[in-house]
Amino acid sequence: MSTAPSTSTTHVVIGGGVVGAATAWALTARGERVLLIEQHARGHDRGSSHGATRIFRQGYADPEYVALTTRALALWDALERESGETLLDRTGAVDHGRPEVVDAIAAALADGGIPHERLSPADAAARWPGIAFEGHVLAHATAGRIRSAVAIETFLRLAERTGLAELRFGTRVTQVEDHDGELTLTLDSDEQGSHAPRTVRTQSVVAAAGSWAPTLVGGVFAGRGARLPAVRVTQEQPAHFPSHLPDEAWPSFVHWADGDDVYGLLTPGEGVKVGFHGTGPVVDPDDRDFAPRPDEAARLQAYVARYVPGVDASRPTFISCLYDTTPDEDFVIDRRGPLTVATGFSGHGFKFAPLLGELVADLATGGAPHPRFALGSR
Incomplete structure (x- = not known):
């Protein structure tokens, strides 16, 4: 992952949910400037990220996702050290039900070196x-619950603390126009008497707007020869x-x-x-x-x-x-020109939040996409 600023561009992150917040922190931690634009209020309940808790678990039948949970867990631990906040309560997790699924999860955990335990239902x-x-029945102790509202605010607070982030809430991006190496964003602000500019032009946009992202930027991706999957x-x-x-x-x-x-x-x-x-x-x-x-x-x-x-x-x-x-419940994290998109988290993305921030920041600063989540892999 890059550690030095690649350009003097301000990265515009659209979306202040967990992925946008984690991306803002990951970028500012690398010395990059960020303007985060969120259409709703700070900590709003209109999307996918609100609420006090989310599950952290490593119980996937897919070994690649198990490996990603291990990377995410290390980053949650690092974020707790950096922030001084408790973000993950290690309650453990238990899977039960259809034997073919539970057995596949046990095999993937074993392959990933994750301690686990089999139990009878009784x-x-x-x-x-x-x-x-x-x-x-299968249990693993590395799992638990994320203090999700605290986590989002922690990402935002740490980004602000760098002095490199401007967070703008109550401001909606209504249009994204492609101008070769730059994008122009048209803004609609809820703030009465706001003197904020109605357009922003930049060489790097991250669309981390969850359910809104495909409608907002799908046309820009299509114009660059890449089609987002149906979300x-x-x-x-x-x-x-x-x-x-x-x-x-x-x-x-x-x-x-x-x-x-x-x-x-x-x-x-x-x-x-x-x-x-x-x-x-x-x-x-x-x-x-x-x-x-x-x-x-x-x-x-x-x-x-x-x-x-x-x-x-x-x-x-x-x-x-x-x-x-998404149709396969895999995430979409990819870039075309000045536009990076992160969407399709399919109800299981929150646990990966600090890792997602790093993956998106890698793309926005010129790195390669994770092969599993790139559009070319579909």
Whole structure:
């Protein structure tokens, strides 16, 4: 990874969620200047990154993703040292359900040198009485939960502390125009009486706008001979359920069920968050109602009543968030000319945040894309 500024260009990062925030920190840590533009308020709840907790787990059946989690874990540790913040609570994680999936995860963890443990459903229930287990059960202790809201603010604060970052909230990028080696951004600011310029011209733009990125910059990529994959934007509706167990009783968990896969973790002070993975309706990110679908709400409560006995399934507090999902659930991180794009995190990107910031910063400063996430690999 480069350590010295490649040009005097100010990198414009579009999006103040976790990927944009991590990229701003990674760039400023290298001595690069950054203008971060976010259409909503700081810490907003309109996208994919809000909320107090996210799962960190190394349990992938794909060895390449397991290796990426190991790199990300080292960077989370480094970020904690740099910031003085606790960002990752090591609660451990447990996978259970379909044997072919759980066994593949165990094999990938073994290949990656990740300590793990197999248990019977009865032994797992004795250890974690809040969960009803089925099929094969696998636990690994390096996992846990990320303090996600704290993490985003930490990235932003560290970027600001360098003196190289300007963070502009309540400002929407409405158009991106390609001028060979430069891009012109048209801005629409919510700030009353703002004297900020309505256009910005730069040699480096990072579109880390999640569900908004394909619409905003897909045409620019197409004009440079690269087509973004179809990104399916959905409104997901997990819920917090009150628990009658102590906080330490809850690992992060994934149930590879017959049907839709389910994830869960404790959010201290709010309850146990449980949700189906990627089953929500397709939406326009600018035109959504944030309301849970009654049929899906009832289905989630029925699931929780059966498989999460440590909570009160009758008292959900529903949450609304966006998924931006690619057909293969691989991320999109690539560059064409002055434009770098980061999108398609498919409901499993947050755990990689400090690594994603580094990968995107590599691209924006002239490095090569990660082969797995490059457009040419699709």
